[in-house]
Amino acid sequence: MTKYVFKVIVMILISNSIHAQTKTPPRPAEFPGGINQFYKWVDRNIIYPKDALLTSTEGQVVISFILNESGKVWGESLTIKQSVSPTIDAEAIRLMKESPIWIPARDAELGKAVPVRMSVPINFMIPEALKVKDK
DSSP states (O other): HHHHHHHHHHHHHHHHHHHHHOOOOOOOBTTTOOHHHHHHHHHHHHHHHHHHHHTOOEEEEEEEEEEEETTTTEEEEEEEOOOOOHHHHHHHHHHHOOOOOOOOOTTTTTTTTEEEEEEEEEEEOOOOOGGGOOO
């Protein structure tokens, strides 16, 4: 009896694993106009933290978030995966909370919008005109 139960459990696990691998992936979520439009939006809306300007802090924040079925960034899901500094990270979070509505991911089999976790890099580079010049 124990051998039989074990074989059934193993068969179920193998079957679920194969199903998960063959399931059609959802159509990915997309910023309206594509990723280049997202970065243009970031450039127009970024507020470089004053302390980062004074210390010439630059870098890339990688931020992870969930887009809901409506294409809205779920604020509670925002997570910094790669940090630069506390104030730059906070600015990346602020930007994503204010992000316009995205085109949501769609499940091809169900034909409906689905929530999806995404990550995007946001580069923080001080424009030449704002760089603190050494005297």
